[in-house]
Amino acid sequence: MPDELKAHYDVVCVGGAMMGSSVAYWLSENPDFDGQVLVVEPDWTYESAQTTRAQNSIRAQFTNPLNIRLSQFGMDFIEHFHQSVAVDGESPEINFRGTGYLFLADDDDEFERLRAESVDQLDAGADVTMLRPAQLAERFPYLDVSQVAGGRLGGLREGSFDGWALFQGIRRRAVHNGVTFVRDAVVGLDVDAGRVRTVRLASGRAVESGWVVNTAGCRARDIAAMAGLDLPVEPRARTSFVFDCRRPIDALVPLTITPAGVHFRREQHHYMCGAVPDPDVAVDAADLDARDAEFEDLIWPVLARYVPQFDEVRVVTSWGGQYDFNTLDHNVVIGSADEVENFLFANGFSGHGLQQGPAVGRAIAELITYGEYRTIDLTPLGYHRISTGTPIIEHGVI
Ligand SMILES: Cc1cc2nc3c(=O)[nH]c(=O)nc-3n(C[C@H](O)[C@H](O)[C@H](O)COP(=O)(O)OP(=O)(O)OC[C@H]3O[C@@H](n4cnc5c(N)ncnc54)[C@H](O)[C@@H]3O)c2cc1C
Numbered sequence: 001m002p003d004e005l006k007a008h009y010d011v012v013c014v015g016g017a018m019m020g021s022s023v024a025y026w027l028s029e030n031p032d033f034d035g036q037v038l039v040v041e042p043d044w045t046y047e048s049a050q051t052t053r054a055q056n057s058i059r060a061q062f063t064n065p066l067n068i069r070l071s072q073f074g075m076d077f078i079e080h081f082h083q084s085v086a087v088d089g090e091s092p093e094i095n096f097r098g099t100g101y102l103f104l105a106d107d108d109d110e111f112e113r114l115r116a117e118s119v120d121q122l123d124a125g126a127d128v129t130m131l132r133p134a135q136l137a138e139r140f141p142y143l144d145v146s147q148v149a150g151g152r153l154g155g156l157r158e159g160s161f162d163g164w165a166l167f168q169g170i171r172r173r174a175v176h177n178g179v180t181f182v183r184d185a186v187v188g189l190d191v192d193a194g195r196v197r198t199v200r201l202a203s204g205r206a207v208e209s210g211w212v213v214n215t216a217g218c219r220a221r222d223i224a225a226m227a228g229l230d231l232p233v234e235p236r237a238r239t240s241f242v243f244d245c246r247r248p249i250d251a252l253v254p255l256t257i258t259p260a261g262v263h264f265r266r267e268q269h270h271y272m273c274g275a276v277p278d279p280d281v282a283v284d285a286a287d288l289d290a291r292d293a294e295f296e297d298l299i300w301p302v303l304a305r306y307v308p309q310f311d312e313v314r315v316v317t318s319w320g321g322q323y324d325f326n327t328l329d330h331n332v333v334i335g336s337a338d339e340v341e342n343f344l345f346a347n348g349f350s351g352h353g354l355q356q357g358p359a360v361g362r363a364i365a366e367l368i369t370y371g372e373y374r375t376i377d378l379t380p381l382g383y384h385r386i387s388t389g390t391p392i393i394e395h396g397v398i
Helices: 018-029 065-079 081-085 108-123 133-139 163-176 217-226 293-306 353-370
Strands: 008-014 037-040 101-105 128-131 150-154 180-182 186-192 195-201 206-214 233-245 255-257 263-267 270-274 313-326 333-337 340-347
Touching: 008 018, 018 037, 018 163, 018 353, 065 081, 065 108, 065 353, 081 163, 101 108, 108 128, 108 150, 128 133, 133 150, 163 180, 163 353, 186 217, 186 340, 195 340, 206 217, 217 233, 217 313, 217 340, 233 293, 270 293, 293 313, 333 353, 340 353
Parallel strands: 008 037, 008 206, 037 180, 101 255, 206 340
Antiparallel strands: 101 150, 128 150, 186 195, 195 206, 233 270, 233 313, 255 263, 263 270, 333 340
């Protein structure tokens, strides 16, 4: 990787994990774009990026149709992953496992809410089925359905994959295509007459840039502030646990979400789970500690209630992570702010950015190349809803 940088780049991505790499990938794959792309990333281990701390799952069951379309594109991308990212015929193994997601309802009101959402999901092309307790028990005999009113099950295009492979495949191909990744950090943006002119780096270097894309994950608000813009995205702690079960389940285990927000799925020979902490508040961006007490306090009682076999489990490992949580409406903020026209956001994924990475990177590349979205019109998810305070709520945040 070069120490020498050019004086000018057509595009600079601030952050080089999933989103920065995806923007770089799509630009460099597009024959209509012939510019120079620089991706600035301080942490080449990606140890503190959300991208490497995620639970690596993909679903169509969102309540916002745009989120459904973004993830459907992610599903297609995963399906054709090898052809899309191969370098010299090689690509990382994506290991997709189709299991579906299962949203459980404890009472009839909750069941009817899931059913109402399923109407829009089916309209958007998602494969979802409403199941009553007897049908749940038939498909998932390990579930105790005595206190359950039913559930909504997604098809086998929903499931989990190797998130590191997804990111690395995209990054590797972008490098192969000629994108420059530099190990450095953005520390300042010089804005003049409504445009970012110069990107200043921690090393003391500075480059001029045609476009600047904010792909800094949980630190996106700091980067926006450098351009004089406010972004209501804050780091929220999320702890992941992997556990063993003394009596393993001999059946398909979809990614199951209880009404209390506890979720679990199979992870190879173990199970993986997490929950929304209480209280769910902003934390320091450097605080990646696991909240280990959550397992006994919040998660395990819920697991054992729905799956009696989970009354005997052992935590194998846990790790801390953060969501880049959009406090306005839990959806991505994408595109430019009118005040600084060449500064583009790709932030605020609130826990579903890995699966949306391929589609969002492509959308940003279209904006830069053509001045408009060509495949999925993401205008409703733009910054104007932040500046005007008009949320587009996503209810399906896990
Ligand atoms: C516990 C957990 C579970 C999740 N599960 C899922 C899931 O199942 N499915 C799903 O789709 N998504 C999931 N996600 C969300 C997903 O991981 C994120 O939405 C996605 O990885 C965001 O990618 P990103 O590139 O925007 O951010 P990040 O991966 O956080 O990367 C941001 C990068 O910006 C860099 N950076 C920061 N400051 C600067 C600077 N000043 N200059 C240059 N670079 C900078 C950082 O070093 C970092 O590498 C989960 C997240 C967590 C925490």
